[in-house]
Amino acid sequence: MNIAVIFAGGTGQRMNSKSKPKQFLELHKKPILIYTLEQFENHPEIDKIIIICLESWIPYCNELLNKFYINKVDAVIPGGNTGFESRFSGLKKAKELYPRDSVILMHDGVRPLIDEITISNVISCVKRNGSAITVAPVVETITIKSEDDKVESIVDRSKCQLAKAPQCFFLGELYDAHEKGYKEGLLDSIDSASLMRHYGHTLYTVECGSENIKITTPTDFYIFRAILDARENSQVFE
Numbered sequence: 203m204n205i206a207v208i209f210a211g212g213t214g215q216r217m218n219s220k221s222k223p224k225q226f227l228e229l230h231k232k233p234i235l236i237y238t239l240e241q242f243e244n245h246p247e248i249d250k251i252i253i254i255c256l257e258s259w260i261p262y263c264n265e266l267l268n269k270f271y272i273n274k275v276d277a278v279i280p281g282g283n284t285g286f287e288s289r290f291s292g293l294k295k296a297k298e299l300y301p302r303d304s305v306i307l308m309h310d311g312v313r314p315l316i317d318e319i320t321i322s323n324v325i326s327c328v329k330r331n332g333s334a335i336t337v338a339p340v341v342e343t344i345t346i347k348s349e350d351d352k353v354e355s356i357v358d359r360s361k362c363q364l365a366k367a368p369q370c371f372f373l374g375e376l377y378d379a380h381e382k383g384y385k386e387g388l389l390d391s392i393d394s395a396s397l398m399r400h401y402g403h404t405l406y407t408v409e410c411g412s413e414n415i416k417i418t419t420p421t422d423f424y425i426f427r428a429i430l431d432a433r434e435n436s437q438v439f440e
Contacts, residue, residue, distance in 0.1 A: 234312055
């Protein structure tokens with residue numbers, strides 16, 4: 203089975219939205235989260251979806267699932283106080299519901315521009331190699347600064363990539379790593395990729411387009427709107 207675990211637990215403080223968390227902000231009367239979920243709902247290889255949500259927003263989330271006909275969701279569960287705890291909660295639920303050899307795609311609810319080809323490619327990569335970290339090429343110069351704010355060195359950007367999402371593994375291996383991390387107090391691990399690497403797993407990459415952005419700030423939202431509108435217009439003028 204191929205399972206998408208979608209994180210919709212952020213409060214959106216950097217978005218400056220006082221009424222709704224960023225994942226529920228709307229564009230053309232559709233919340234960002236729904237744009238994201240539709241990519242997995244409509245993908246023929248995705249079997250089921252688990253959503254990690256702010257507990258107080260779970261009823262609203264369920265309303266949206268019914269309104270927009272998102273039918274693959276098996277569970278909407280509350281997250282924890284940290285990203286690690288939220289990921290572990292999602293994996294615990296997945297372990298209850300699905301076999302250990304299921305492919306798990308860990309994805310951000312505010313990353314709505316993921317596309318069908320990338321989803322297919324990461325699933326294929328996990329089945330071949332045991333992992334798939336979605337990445338995008340770096341297009342700007344990267345510098346490392348010194349303690350006195352001088353440029354200490356310039357990194358060869360041809361060797362650099364931006365880690366995106368989804369990050370994908372076999373359920374059993376990812377769950378075991380989180381269980382071990384929880385017992386050892388590694389509660390500040392940034393993401394699944396860094397935790398798996400910490401425990402010796404080899405990480406394989408799958409390249410995606412640069413438009414696979416995470417909507418964190420108002421600027422990100424405007425970029426999302428511009429890309430979506432451009433795609434709609436291109437269909438009109440084809």
